[in-house]
Amino acid sequence: MARTAGSHSDITGPRVREAALRLFARGGYAAVSMRAIAAEVGVQAGALYNYTPDKQTLLFDLMEGHMTELLAAGVDDPALGAEARLQAFVAFHIRFHHARPDAVFIAYMELRNLSPENFARVEALRREYENGLESILREGVEAGIFRVADTKIATLAIIAMLTGVNTWFRAGGRLSIEEVTAQYWDMVRRAVS
Amino acid sequence: MARTAGSHSDITGPRVREAALRLFARGGYAAVSMRAIAAEVGVQAGALYNYTPDKQTLLFDLMEGHMTELLAAGVDDPALGAEARLQAFVAFHIRFHHARPDAVFIAYMELRNLSPENFARVEALRREYENGLESILREGVEAGIFRVADTKIATLAIIAMLTGVNTWFRAGGRLSIEEVTAQYWDMVRRAVS
DNA sequence: GTCTATACGCCGATAGAC
DNA sequence: GTCTATCGGCGTATAGAC
Structure with a gap:
């Protein structure tokens, strides 16, 4: 299936969940920022919202x-x-x-x-x-x-x-x-x- | 013992700890602000620092x-x-x-x-x-x-x-x-x- | 799909008046 | 001991360019 350049939906999605799992476990949900999750994945914070509507749903x-x-x-x-x-x-x-x-x-x-x-x-x-x-x-x-x-x-x-x-x-x-x-x-x- | 007007150290201290205990248990340490604790006690946020040097020590x-x-x-x-x-x-x-x-x-x-x-x-x-x-x-x-x-x-x-x-x-x-x-x-x- | 930029607000902690 | 005012920073989430 053809993909737009820069599209990584199939790989970034799991990586977001893995990063959130690790960081939430280490620091607690409330203490972990979306920016921190994004940094762990290697994207900017705004990009996370392609994979979850908000932090609560994540x-x-x-x-x-x-x-x-x-x-x-x-x-x-x-x-x-x-x-x-x-x-x-x-x-x-x-x-x-x-x-x-x-x-x-x-x-x-x-x-x-x-x-x-x-x-x-x-x-x-x-x-x-x-x-x-x-x-x-x-x-x-x-x-x-x-x-x-x-x-x-x-x-x-x-x-x-x-x-x-x-x-x-x-x-x-x-x-x-x-x-x-x-x-x-x-x-x-x-x-x- | 004589006290300055507005001094409530002996009663406010325990109330700060009680409020923090209740709020931390309900919402988690990271999600509870010093302002929220102060509001529960009925004082302003700055007054809490007469009873604890910082949130971590509390x-x-x-x-x-x-x-x-x-x-x-x-x-x-x-x-x-x-x-x-x-x-x-x-x-x-x-x-x-x-x-x-x-x-x-x-x-x-x-x-x-x-x-x-x-x-x-x-x-x-x-x-x-x-x-x-x-x-x-x-x-x-x-x-x-x-x-x-x-x-x-x-x-x-x-x-x-x-x-x-x-x-x-x-x-x-x-x-x-x-x-x-x-x-x-x-x-x-x-x-x- | 990802980026940069930003809106808008709350955070912990401190300064100085009373 | 408490107040008001404030500093500098970081929070979630969104807009619009590419």
């Missing part, structure tokens, strides 16, 4: 994209037993979040900078993800494999615990991500058994 | 004050057994954090807005708090009461799980904070037993 697109990816990448197999499903969930959650620390950070820290409408849409996606875990716990309880007083609370407790890995784990430290995953699985398994 | 004082309170309020009694100490820690952590959601929110979300020196000081206080929990877990492991592969990881996992209560718990909901505490204690106890 933030929302990053968060919605992250949550959509998270839901699409889910590994749950209802044909397995509840314990195997739970173990797969723990491993998946840690691995997925470990692979994209910037997006995870933004998804948790910048919720308050979303407009009410955008906040509601992101929250709906988060609830959908939580429901996936809760259905596993509920199946385990019904099968008599798990003992959990309240599956909703256990869901939130487990997700908070697992996501917390991102706040302290650094590659090259005392433990590998696989060892950490094994230990978290051990704690989760015992907490619901 | 943030630091809030975070350091919160962490110092947290450490001073600790209820640990080494004379008790490890399980009783752990149960007391869980109840204390949930109660203390539940009582000051704004300070907790700021302490977690605004770390990146601290200068490197201030960040190091707040982090040292946080590590001190974590060490309190880890010593409980270590005693329990040595006494053969707890079974934990790595006390440092278990410490971080438990704190993340407990602090997570603040992100979803709302008074007047389905469960009271006491019922929630009982369920978290049940999960923590089993995770380390």
Whole structure:
């Protein structure tokens, strides 16, 4: 397809999102200017508005994209037993979040900078993800494999615990991500058994 | 003690910190202006500088004050057994954090807005708090009461799980904070037993 | 699609009167 | 201790040339 000279829409768009993701994660949405994002990409500030109508939409697109990816990448197999499903969930959650620390950070820290409408849409996606875990716990309880007083609370407790890995784990430290995953699985398994 | 007319140092100072705490928690440090804080207090922006040398120090004082309170309020009694100490820690952590959601929110979300020196000081206080929990877990492991592969990881996992209560718990909901505490204690106890 | 230039406003912080 | 006034700078977003 013919293109006007100087046209880079197909490559600049992703680069804008990557730069915004990195800078928002490092400095926070409110503290990062459109000029700073443009400088990171290597264009002038005005050019960004070819790729997003405004800064708010740029933030929302990053968060919605992250949550959509998270839901699409889910590994749950209802044909397995509840314990195997739970173990797969723990491993998946840690691995997925470990692979994209910037997006995870933004998804948790910048919720308050979303407009009410955008906040509601992101929250709906988060609830959908939580429901996936809760259905596993509920199946385990019904099968008599798990003992959990309240599956909703256990869901939130487990997700908070697992996501917390991102706040302290650094590659090259005392433990590998696989060892950490094994230990978290051990704690989760015992907490619901 | 005689005072100049218009002098309100003893009352305005706390009100500045309260307003900053509330506004930082709601909108984020970077998005809240000194003018907005002044308006909340009912003074002009310039008057704030009688109570803090700059905005950064105001943030630091809030975070350091919160962490110092947290450490001073600790209820640990080494004379008790490890399980009783752990149960007391869980109840204390949930109660203390539940009582000051704004300070907790700021302490977690605004770390990146601290200068490197201030960040190091707040982090040292946080590590001190974590060490309190880890010593409980270590005693329990040595006494053969707890079974934990790595006390440092278990410490971080438990704190993340407990602090997570603040992100979803709302008074007047389905469960009271006491019922929630009982369920978290049940999960923590089993995770380390 | 990107550039330069700019409109318009708020930012943190300070000076000096009262 | 608080006020008013102000400095110099940076914020988002847009207009119009190329």
